[in-house]
Amino acid sequence: MSRPFKEVLNSGEFVITSEIGPPKGTNIDKMLHHIEILKDTVHGMNVTDNQSSVMRLSSVAVCHIIKDHGGEPILQMTCRDRNRMALQSDLLSAYVLGVRNVLCLTGDHISLGDHKGSKQVFDLDSVQLIAAVRNLEQGQDLGGNKLDGGVEFCVGATATPEADNMDSQLLKFRKKIKVGAEFFQTQAVYDMDMLKKFMEHAQQSNTKVLAGILVLVSAGMAKYLNANVAGVTVPQELIDEMAGAEKGKALQKGMEIAARQIKQIKEENICPGVHIMAIGKEEIVPEILQMAGV
Amino acid sequence: MIVAEQKPIQEIKGMMADYQKVLIVGCGTCVTVCMAGGEKEVGIIASCLRMALQIDGKKPELMEDCIQRQCEWEFVDTLKDKVDGVDAILSSACGVGVQALAERFPNKPVYPALNTTFMGMPKEHGLWIENCRGCGNCGLGRFGGICPIARCSKGLLNGPCGGSQNGKCEVSKEMDCGWQLIYGRLKTLNQLDQLEEILLPKDWSTDRDKGQRKMFRGDVYYEQTV
Ligand code: SF4
Numbered sequence: 001m002s003r004p005f006k007e008v009l010n011s012g013e014f015v016i017t018s019e020i021g022p023p024k025g026t027n028i029d030k031m032l033h034h035i036e037i038l039k040d041t042v043h044g045m046n047v048t049d050n051q052s053s054v055m056r057l058s059s060v061a062v063c064h065i066i067k068d069h070g071g072e073p074i075l076q077m078t079c080r081d082r083n084r085m086a087l088q089s090d091l092l093s094a095y096v097l098g099v100r101n102v103l104c105l106t107g108d109h110i111s112l113g114d115h116k117g118s119k120q121v122f123d124l125d126s127v128q129l130i131a132a133v134r135n136l137e138q139g140q141d142l143g144g145n146k147l148d149g150g151v152e153f154c155v156g157a158t159a160t161p162e163a164d165n166m167d168s169q170l171l172k173f174r175k176k177i178k179v180g181a182e183f184f185q186t187q188a189v190y191d192m193d194m195l196k197k198f199m200e201h202a203q204q205s206n207t208k209v210l211a212g213i214l215v216l217v218s219a220g221m222a223k224y225l226n227a228n229v230a231g232v233t234v235p236q237e238l239i240d241e242m243a244g245a246e247k248g249k250a251l252q253k254g255m256e257i258a259a260r261q262i263k264q265i266k267e268e269n270i271c272p273g274v275h276i277m278a279i280g281k282e283e284i285v286p287e288i289l290q291m292a293g294v
Numbered sequence: 295m296i297v298a299e300q301k302p303i304q305e306i307k308g309m310m311a312d313y314q315k316v317l318i319v320g321c322g323t324c325v326t327v328c329m330a331g332g333e334k335e336v337g338i339i340a341s342c343l344r345m346a347l348q349i350d351g352k353k354p355e356l357m358e359d360c361i362q363r364q365c366e367w368e369f370v371d372t373l374k375d376k377v378d379g380v381d382a383i384l385s386s387a388c389g390v391g392v393q394a395l396a397e398r399f400p401n402k403p404v405y406p407a408l409n410t411t412f413m414g415m416p417k418e419h420g421l422w423i424e425n426c427r428g429c430g431n432c433g434l435g436r437f438g439g440i441c442p443i444a445r446c447s448k449g450l451l452n453g454p455c456g457g458s459q460n461g462k463c464e465v466s467k468e469m470d471c472g473w474q475l476i477y478g479r480l481k482t483l484n485q486l487d488q489l490e491e492i493l494l495p496k497d498w499s500t501d502r503d504k505g506q507r508k509m510f511r512g513d514v515y516y517e518q519t520v
């Protein structure tokens with residue numbers, strides 16, 4: 001049985017989280033396999049919420065499944081698909097299903113996904129969602145009504161250390177802390193100097209920032225990230241390193257890079273932990289951790 | 295102003311196919327300025343529609359008119375005689391104008407020739423941008439005069455999302471990030487501190503979410519006798 005995530009977060013140990021992407025459909029075999037691999041390897045498993053605006057099995061349901069399998073789920077909640085009523089209702093649902101951690105995000109724009117003609121919501125933003133969780137903990141909802149039985153969550157949020165608009169991103173970062181974010185998981189970072197710079201700001205507040213490690217699988221992926229994903233910059237040396245990998249060994253190279261960075265983050269004490277994203281290849285996570293020596 | 299654009303002629307043709315005598319009515323205000331449904335455009339729509347229907351062997355009688363504002367009874371009422379003689383009306387006003395005609399002429403079918411797109415302005419000649427959503431509780435004073443509801447693609451109130459890059463929105467590299475504009479302007483004004491305030495969830499009841507909105511002012515109200 002895994003320990004409560006909050007306990008790990010406050011233990012001073014190097015924190016490791018990873019990610020489970022719910023399937024599009026009801027076949028959960030592969031996902032269960034990943035859950036089995038990760039549950040004893042990481043301290044928390046984020047469950048993405050219709051990630052990239054692509055409709056999938058719900059994050060609440062998958063968190064429950066993780067719980068049933070003895071893992072520690074972190075429920076991701078975006079503001080895109082639900083108004084404040086549905087968000088609060090799902091928070092209550094998650095709580096009664098045993099979920100104790102929630103990561104509050106804005107969510108990608110609807111036009112980036114597979115239901116482009118859908119109506120997006122954004123009734124709340126991520127700051128207001130964090131505040132809404134804290135409000136539920138006070139025993140009331142956003143309508144000011146009393147709850148019969150409250151909730152208690154370890155609440156996280158996201159940050160983008162490589163953003164080019166760092167000033168305005170930090171504005172939001174400060175607000176998230178102010179309304180009660182206990183930890184952050186960052187967007188993928190590849191440039192350790194930029195991460196250190198971001199952490200100089202972050203360390204002024206007493207929050208725990210887990211650095212986002214997105215495993216590269218090819219040089220093409222690195223270029224794609226640079227061209228299309230806001231706030232992610234893969235330095236040229238890493239692209240070259242990926243491109244120089246022997247044929248059929250690109251993934252291995254990506255794992256080495258990830259392990260090297262995790263090691264550096266831990267040894268230089270840049271961040272108190274990492275959040276590893278392997279996007280559908282979760283079976284590689286234990287090996288990366290082994291290579292990193294954590 | 296209200297910005298609109300003409301519907302494809304095939305769509306207009308589809309709506310008009312069953313009518314012989316049609317009055318096409320333009321509006322001389324917003325849609326004239328945005329070059330979508332004024333007097334000149336009524337002429338163009340009429341010619342295109344005539345040709346399109348003639349291809350199908352039809353010989354419609356299309357009459358043209360344009361009034362100063364389709365959203366005021368005073369102007370709408372001047373159409374009465376012409377309307378009496380036709381089978382249907384094609385309005386090239388915004389949706390407000392189309393509905394005004396529908397209400398004033400209960401026995402005549404009314405159709406829209408335009409798609410009403412948004413409230414905005416011409417930023418450059420031939421380029422219009424949306425900048426107000428009519429939320430009913432204007433917060434522009436907090437945001438340096440730049441609306442996050444209309445100009446941030448997610449309508450965020452407490453700062454930018456992680457998708458903002460190079461001043462552009464994650465939705466498109468051609469779209470400005472509304473939050474970068476807000477931040478930049480308040481920085482110029484030396485008023486960045488005003489963004490530190492945590493804004494609570496917006497009360498959308500002044501928006502569309504209480505049903506159709508009405509505004510009543512007793513000081514200027516008098517009962518219409520018509
Ligand atoms: S805050 Fe509301 S009223 Fe003001 S510009 Fe934005 S949408 Fe329009």
Ligand code: SF4
Pocket residue numbers: 109445446447448449450453454455456457458459462463464465470471472473474
């Ligand atoms: S990129 Fe900017 S405009 Fe686009 S949704 Fe995010 S904050 Fe709003």
